[in-house]
Amino acid sequence: MTWREMCEADLGDCFRIEPRHLGAEIVGREAALKVWKTLVRSRCFNSVVIESGTPKRIVASGSSVFVTPDFATQELEQPRPFLNSRIIASIASKKSVVLPESTLCGEDAHCPVDFVVLNGDYLIDSLSQEELDEVQMLLPFTFMEAHLGYRLNRILIEWTGETQRRFHHSSGVWRAVEVYAKADRGLSMMTRKDALAVSGSIAAALFQYQEPVLHLRETDKHLLAEALRGGTDSELALRMNLSLASIKKRWLSLFQRVAEIQPKLLPGCQEQNWKAYRGPQKRHHILAYVRSHPQEIRPFRWYSFKDL
Numbered sequence: 001m002t003w004r005e006m007c008e009a010d011l012g013d014c015f016r017i018e019p020r021h022l023g024a025e026i027v028g029r030e031a032a033l034k035v036w037k038t039l040v041r042s043r044c045f046n047s048v049v050i051e052s053g054t055p056k057r058i059v060a061s062g063s064s065v066f067v068t069p070d071f072a073t074q075e076l077e078q079p080r081p082f083l084n085s086r087i088i089a090s091i092a093s094k095k096s097v098v099l100p101e102s103t104l105c106g107e108d109a110h111c112p113v114d115f116v117v118l119n120g121d122y123l124i125d126s127l128s129q130e131e132l133d134e135v136q137m138l139l140p141f142t143f144m145e146a147h148l149g150y151r152l153n154r155i156l157i158e159w160t161g162e163t164q165r166r167f168h169h170s171s172g173v174w175r176a177v178e179v180y181a182k183a184d185r186g187l188s189m190m191t192r193k194d195a196l197a198v199s200g201s202i203a204a205a206l207f208q209y210q211e212p213v214l215h216l217r218e219t220d221k222h223l224l225a226e227a228l229r230g231g232t233d234s235e236l237a238l239r240m241n242l243s244l245a246s247i248k249k250r251w252l253s254l255f256q257r258v259a260e261i262q263p264k265l266l267p268g269c270q271e272q273n274w275k276a277y278r279g280p281q282k283r284h285h286i287l288a289y290v291r292s293h294p295q296e297i298r299p300f301r302w303y304s305f306k307d308l
Contacts, residue, residue, distance in 0.1 A: 003051070003138060005047055005049075006063060010058060011040075013058040014061040018161075021084055021121065023082070023087060025085040026082070027088060032085075035092050038091065044098050047062065048142040048145075050135060059135060060121065060139055061120075061121060064116060065087065066098065066104065066113050069113075070097075072114035072153075072156060075187070076156070076177060079177050079178035080178075081183040082185075083116065083156070083158040084118055084158065101299075104298070111151070112152060113150060113151060115147070117156070120143065122135045122139065124163070144202060149295035150295070152206055153191070156187065157174070157188050158186070158187050158188075171203075173195050173201050174190050176188055192204075192207035210295055212295045212296045214262060219253075221297040222240065224286070228291065255286075265285050266285060
């Protein structure tokens with residue numbers, strides 16, 4: 001199985017897996033899908049689809065969106081069914097409760113943030129037990145990958161159906177806020193205290209935030225985010241809609257910046273001839289550091305003009 005970010009073309013397949021998470025109860029299906037098409041391009045939105053087979057088909061998907069603290073607090077104080085629908089309706093009405101991007105990557109980036117898990121669904125009836133086991137392992141892993149490196153406050157989710165109810169009740173890290181028996185739904189929440197209360201919980205890593213030290217420019221973050229996906233400089237240039245010369249220039253600028261701020265990350269950079277070290281060697285050290293310190297490039301979702 002392989003996984004990647006969700007794109008607009010995936011929405012139909014994702015919501016055939018679990019239509020209840022579309023959030024169409026207030027605005028209707030057509031308007032809700034239109035909102036989702038804008039969400040998948042937002043830097044306040046994180047997502048994954050898991051594919052299997054040849055030709056590939058989507059067998060699982062998950063997504064989340066950062067929301068304003070006022071909205072999260074209101075939902076916790078007055079819990080009621082159809083959480084996703086209120087988020088979707090707010091965007092459709094131009095009164096969005098989605099967190100402003102400046103809170104994630106601007107002057108307010110120091111503030112702890114709340115997010116809502118919009119969906120985390122997978123096929124059940126059409127997968128073998130081996131495939132189910134793999135999906136159930138991959139979804140939590142990709143959830144962690146998508147959210148490590150943010151300064152988190154609270155995580156909310158409205159689960160639907162018996163399978164999700166059992167999962168959230170058995171995990172130990174989710175705290176039940178409300179169960180809506182008639183709607184076959186319930187609201188659960190996770191905080192740092194909840195995650196740390198379970199010994200050995202991988203969720204605890206979500207709340208172990210460290211301040212970034214490299215203070216990278218947006219162009220540097222973009223380059224590193226694409227490089228983490230793999231590929232040659234030529235492939236990076238194609239994905240980023242830049243020339244190969246521009247990519248090489250960005251690497252050189254990044255090496256210089258890291259050498260000034262965090263010299264230990266570059267081999268030999270404390271010596272006079274550090275520039276003689278090969279670019280791939282420098283790149284390897286920087287990427288290894290960023291993989292273990294994702295806060296350096298959060299949020300890292302960019303779209304070139306050809307994607308829009």
